Amino acid sequence: MQLSRIIRKPNISMPLKFPSAVLFDMDGTLLDSEPLWLIAETKTMDAMGFGWDLADQEHCLGGPVDRVVSHMRSKLSPDASDRYDSDWVEAFLMARVREQYTAKQIPWMSGARELVASARALQLPLALVTNSPRAVVDGAH
Numbered sequence: 814m815q816l817s818r819i820i821r822k823p824n825i826s827m828p829l830k831f832p833s834a835v836l837f838d839m840d841g842t843l844l845d846s847e848p849l850w851l852i853a854e855t856k857t858m859d860a861m862g863f864g865w866d867l868a869d870q871e872h873c874l875g876g877p878v879d880r881v882v883s884h885m886r887s888k889l890s891p892d893a894s895d896r897y898d899s900d901w902v903e904a905f906l907m908a909r910v911r912e913q914y915t916a917k918q919i920p921w922m923s924g925a926r927e928l929v930a931s932a933r934a935l936q937l938p939l940a941l942v943t944n945s946p947r948a949v950v951d952g953a954h
Contacts, residue, residue: 835932839943841875843929844919844953853909854881860905861897863888877944878903907946914952 840846851870858865869888873881882902886894932939943950 831935832937834938834940836940836942837925837929839941839945839950839953841922843922843925843941845922846914846919846953847874849913849917849919850910853906853913854885856909857902857906858885858888861885861889861893861902863890863893875944878907878946882906907948910945910949911952914949919953 837843840850847870851865851867854870854873855865858869865885865888869884873884879899882899885902885906886897886899889897929939941950
């Protein structure tokens with residue numbers, strides 16, 4: 814999809830204006846990485862002896878890592894909650910996410926590569942905005 818096709822002229826008498834920059838989200842917008850997050854989240858919960866399912870992933874989808882960690886810890890027993898503090902859970906989870914991101918070529922979302930190419934062809938400044946930590950972003954390829 815070309816960027817010039819999705820920019821609509823709001824009124825016939827108004828000139829067509831292009832954006833001055835384009836901001837892209839990463840997970841689920843540019844990259845089809847949500848399945849990798851599910852694997853990492855499941856491995857993290859397995860390591861603590863608890864389950865994780867699609868409903869849990871959906872609850873946390875698109876949110877910041879601290880929301881994921883908080884939800885994970887809410888599923889733990891009191892004893893496990895004492896053993897696995899938020900820092901441990903986040904570190905373990907991020908290590909599993911980085912493993913997934915570096916082990917696999919993450920597929921682009923449909924049309925995303927073309928949209929980025931279109932914005933580049935228009936010489937628009939591009940930026941990536943994401944809730945993912947920098948180490949995860951750097952591991953995406």
